[in-house]
Amino acid sequence: QKEVEQDPGPLSVPEGAIVSLNCTYSNSAFQYFMWYRQYSRKGPELLMYTYSSGNKEDGRFTAQVDKSSKYISLFIRDSQPSDSATYLCAMSGASGSARQLTFGSGTQLTVLP
């Protein structure tokens, strides 16, 4: 079993839809949770960063962490064609060790005009 599981999609939605992207994990030591967005042929860029459980909102994006269920989500409101990308979740434990960022395999999202 992988430490982080992410539905690979592909996911296709109409413009304006609410998108929900999810990851589950098995390591209870994870405390820092991130979402990266990767456009085609580009490097991933950090989109959202949260610590421990709770919600964080940034414009149309909301990141949710439920540590009790070992489940994290990224919601995109009023989705736009420019949101079409692959979204990767990533997480880390408390230690500052270099090794400890673990990525999901990514979900490919297409927002249709």
Added chain:
Amino acid sequence: SQTIHQWPATLVQPVGSPLSLECTVEGTSNPNLYWYRQAAGRGLQLLFYSVGIGQISSEVPQNLSASRPQDRQFILSSKKLLLSDSGFYLCAWSAAANYGYTFGSGTRLTVV
């Protein structure tokens, strides 16, 4: 501010040829540095990481090697490329893993 540079952007190399990809970071000192490979439609595979000059940890045994000759320079090499080495190679840096990584723009390598 910190920036990361990775080159070349694309590379087509014949089987059996050598490889050298370079990555440099500006605006920070003693960064953690990483090389990842991403096959088409697949996730990120960690190849090497480094916490300091000359300190390289290998995650996947293969015909690739990495070196860190200077604090902010990370090089990925191969003496003889295989077809299976084709992919999208990404360099990244972090101050610490729990701060997240900043990725370079990537190198698309095609071995023919």
